[in-house]
Amino acid sequence: MKTFNIIxxxxxxxxxxxxxxxxNNKKNAKLKKVRLKIEYLKQTDGTKVLKSKLxxxxxKKFMPVVNQDVTFFAEGxxxxxxxxxxxxxxxxxxxxxxxxxxxxxxNSEGVTTFTAKMKKGKEFxxxxxxxxxxxxxxxxxxxxxxxxxxVEAKLTTLNSEGExxxxxxxxxxxxxxxxxxxxxxxxxxxxxxxxxxxxFPNDIPGDSIGNxxxxxxVLDSDDFGNIEYIGSVKWGTxxxxxxxxxxRALWTGEAPFWMIIATLIILLGAWFNFLLAVYKxxxxxxxx
Amino acid sequence: MINHKREKMETLNKTNLIxxxxxxxxxxxxxxxxxxFVLLALIGVGLYAFVYQVIYGHIVTGMRDYVVWGVYIxxxxxxxxxxYAGALIAGIFHLAGVQWGKPFHRIxxxxxxxxxxxxxxxxxxxxxxPDRLFNxxxxxxxxxxxxxxxxxxxxxxxxxxxxxxxxxIEDFAKLRDYKGLNVANWRKKLYRWLAIGxxxxxxxxxxxxxxxxxxxxxxxxxxxxxxxxxxWLFGMNLRPGWHNSxxxxxxxxxxxxxxxxxxxxxxxxxxxxxxxxKYFTEEHFNYLGFALIIFALFxxxxxxxxxxxxxxxxxxxxxxxxxxxWDLSEFGYLFLFSNIVASIxxxxxxxxxxxxSINSIxxxxxxxxxxLWIKRYLIIVPTLETPYIPIQDSRLDWVHYSxxxxxxxxxxxxxxxxxxxxxxxxKFVPIVCVSEMEEKSHGIRFxxxxxx
Numbered sequence: 001m002k003t004f005n006i007i008x009x010x011x012x013x014x015x016x017x018x019x020x021x022x023x024n025n026k027k028n029a030k031l032k033k034v035r036l037k038i039e040y041l042k043q044t045d046g047t048k049v050l051k052s053k054l055x056x057x058x059x060k061k062f063m064p065v066v067n068q069d070v071t072f073f074a075e076g077x078x079x080x081x082x083x084x085x086x087x088x089x090x091x092x093x094x095x096x097x098x099x100x101x102x103x104x105x106x107n108s109e110g111v112t113t114f115t116a117k118m119k120k121g122k123e124f125x126x127x128x129x130x131x132x133x134x135x136x137x138x139x140x141x142x143x144x145x146x147x148x149x150x151v152e153a154k155l156t157t158l159n160s161e162g163e164x165x166x167x168x169x170x171x172x173x174x175x176x177x178x179x180x181x182x183x184x185x186x187x188x189x190x191x192x193x194x195x196x197x198x199x200f201p202n203d204i205p206g207d208s209i210g211n212x213x214x215x216x217x218v219l220d221s222d223d224f225g226n227i228e229y230i231g232s233v234k235w236g237t238x239x240x241x242x243x244x245x246x247x248r249a250l251w252t253g254e255a256p257f258w259m260i261i262a263t264l265i266i267l268l269g270a271w272f273n274f275l276l277a278v279y280k281x282x283x284x285x286x287x288x
Numbered sequence: 289m290i291n292h293k294r295e296k297m298e299t300l301n302k303t304n305l306i307x308x309x310x311x312x313x314x315x316x317x318x319x320x321x322x323x324x325f326v327l328l329a330l331i332g333v334g335l336y337a338f339v340y341q342v343i344y345g346h347i348v349t350g351m352r353d354y355v356v357w358g359v360y361i362x363x364x365x366x367x368x369x370x371x372y373a374g375a376l377i378a379g380i381f382h383l384a385g386v387q388w389g390k391p392f393h394r395i396x397x398x399x400x401x402x403x404x405x406x407x408x409x410x411x412x413x414x415x416x417x418p419d420r421l422f423n424x425x426x427x428x429x430x431x432x433x434x435x436x437x438x439x440x441x442x443x444x445x446x447x448x449x450x451x452x453x454x455x456x457i458e459d460f461a462k463l464r465d466y467k468g469l470n471v472a473n474w475r476k477k478l479y480r481w482l483a484i485g486x487x488x489x490x491x492x493x494x495x496x497x498x499x500x501x502x503x504x505x506x507x508x509x510x511x512x513x514x515x516x517x518x519x520w521l522f523g524m525n526l527r528p529g530w531h532n533s534x535x536x537x538x539x540x541x542x543x544x545x546x547x548x549x550x551x552x553x554x555x556x557x558x559x560x561x562x563x564x565x566k567y568f569t570e571e572h573f574n575y576l577g578f579a580l581i582i583f584a585l586f587x588x589x590x591x592x593x594x595x596x597x598x599x600x601x602x603x604x605x606x607x608x609x610x611x612x613x614w615d616l617s618e619f620g621y622l623f624l625f626s627n628i629v630a631s632i633x634x635x636x637x638x639x640x641x642x643x644x645s646i647n648s649i650x651x652x653x654x655x656x657x658x659x660l661w662i663k664r665y666l667i668i669v670p671t672l673e674t675p676y677i678p679i680q681d682s683r684l685d686w687v688h689y690s691x692x693x694x695x696x697x698x699x700x701x702x703x704x705x706x707x708x709x710x711x712x713x714x715k716f717v718p719i720v721c722v723s724e725m726e727e728k729s730h731g732i733r734f735x736x737x738x739x740x
Contacts, residue, residue, distance in 0.1 A: 270510055274506060277498075283495050
């Protein structure tokens with residue numbers, strides 16, 4: 001019995017005891033170095049998104065840094081503004097959405113420095129990354145001229161006097177939204193007027209009334225970050241999505257014949273025997 | 289180690305065994321009322337949790353976008369497994385004429401019915417709109433595994449209730465005929481009505497035996513098919529860890545394993561609290577303990593087959609799932625506990641004579657029950673947290689599942705209901721099939737006749 005008690009105690013300790021040894025080991029372990037990326041996105045409705053990705057290197061693999069606080073700042077020459085703190089998700093992303101109308105401090109060149117910062121924790125070292133962004137405006141026109149559909153994008157920024165000036169030589173991408181990803185229609189560079197104009201194809205399938213979501217983007221610009229326009233226009237070919245009236249089914253309209261027969265045989269066999277047993281019990285009563 | 293005298297199954301040839309149970313059937317004592325009150329209170333907490341869930345919705349549970357099946361479905365599978373195991377073991381014992389298994393028949397059938405009632409209730413708790421439950425019947429499709437499961441559960445319910453009643457008829461007749469039974473008149477009338485005029489006449493006995501044989505014979509395949517259908521409900525889903533052909537036999541094996549463990553625990557409780565040592569002897573515990581060892585070994589074999597097949601082909605998502613099962617910061621402790629306890633512990637503690645005793649066998653059985661519940665948890669939750677196509681832009685706290693007090697309260701109520709039914713049944717009929725125990729041994733039965 002004594003031996004039995006000892007074994008049970010060991011089992012108990014193994015399964016239920018606090019894993020303090022493991023925790024001490026963790027404390028002593030070297031803190032992991034975190035790599036941090038930051039992206040700026042301005043949408044043409046005025047909202048802005050600061051997206052930070054955190055990861056660490058485990059051997060040859062990059063692992064997401066999960067559930068860590070990331071604080072975002074916007075900084076000009078004199079003012080540093082704390083924008084908010086977000087926890088990183090399971091994929092290591094911490095995303096801050098900023099409503100339209102929020103203005104950021106700028107330096108003498110009109111540039112804002114956005115910073116994402118993660119504090120040192122039990123497992124990870126601190127990490128910080130900044131990106132300098134100059135505010136730019138993307139105006140997009142979707143129009144038809146002589147039955148030709150075109151997309152015209154104009155990219156401008158404000159100079160030190162506060163005047164709108166065109167931005168030349170920035171690449172613009174035009175997409176159409178599909179179910180799982182974006183379909184690229186065209187891309188090109190803005191001219192000296194800050195403009196990029198491209199014809200839009202006539203044969204892209206739309207929804208049941210021909211609507212398409214046209215997306216125009218500036219991607220990863222060193223000066224302006226990401227800028228995105230999303231607009232809806234009835235330029236797609238009409239596709240009939242009328243649901244075919246299929247009978248309720250798993251993989252075919254009707255259950256396979258063998259399945260119906262097998263189910264019937266099993267059920268009839270079982271219920272016949274059951275009723276036979278019940279009949280015999282009822283007969284007991286009649287005998288009494 | 290407790291130094292028991294070796295107890296033999298001496299009761300088989302005794303007559304008038306009903307007298308041993310009359311004190312339990314007659315007026316309940318204070319302790320009985322306290323137990324019933326406590327159990328009703330626990331069920332009451334569960335009812336409160338249920339109302340709370342209905343009013344505020346499933347947000348009060350830990351279930352979110354990813355893990356839409358939580359502890360409720362774990363309980364559903366666990367209780368249904370116990371139910372089918374009870375039916376299966378009782379059917380095999382009856383048909384094979386296993387003499388030492390006679391005292392367990394009624395307990396097994398009560399386990400069957402009680403758990404068969406509790407299990408499906410958890411489905412009701414799990415669905416967001418219980419008021420639409422009838423759609424399962426209205427829009428039933430024969431090619432849907434859910435429809436198969438509904439048919440199986442309903443069929444099994446009818447069969448098991450009938451079987452439970454049939455094995456009681458002789459004892460109802462004994463209670464009806466017992467002179468000086470100190471119970472309420474309505475109960476006497478009820479015994480008379482339920483005994484359906486059974487007097488033990490030769491023809492009546494023959495008919496009853498035939499009915500019991502038929503029920504035992506159909507309950508075995510029904511239970512196997514029903515639990516396999518439940519396994520296919522998972523196996524036919526294209527999800528990591530589920531889409532596996534071993535699931536149905538593994539489910540059936542795990543069910544019988546948990547059924548034996550529960551049987552040991554129940555007879556230990558009766559032995560300790562109701563003084564039924566002569567009905568539930570050390571030999572019974574030894575036999576059932578050895579059954580536990582055999583099932584532990586099979587369990588280990590099936591588990592190994594399941595995981596090594598999944599691991600070897602190194603697909604991305606199943607690999608992530610397996611890593612989660614081994615990761616101590618995720619499901620590692622649960623995984624190790626469930627596999628070590630269910631596969632190895634019975635072999636060591638029951639297999640080595642020095643450690644083997646009634647108490648140690650029962651203790652192992654309790655741990656095995658917990659381990660098998662956790663196994664069901666590990667079938668459901670990690671898989672749902674690891675889909676092939678993740679939901680985009682989902683919050684972190686919607687991915688990981690953690691049961692709330694509502695789910696635990698309703699789980700506790702299910703266990704309380706199970707115990708309550710046993711307590712009530714003990715008050716209503718002998719917990720052992722008295723008439724069957726008094727019958728002379730038939731020896732091993734043959735299901736076919738040999739030519740002379």
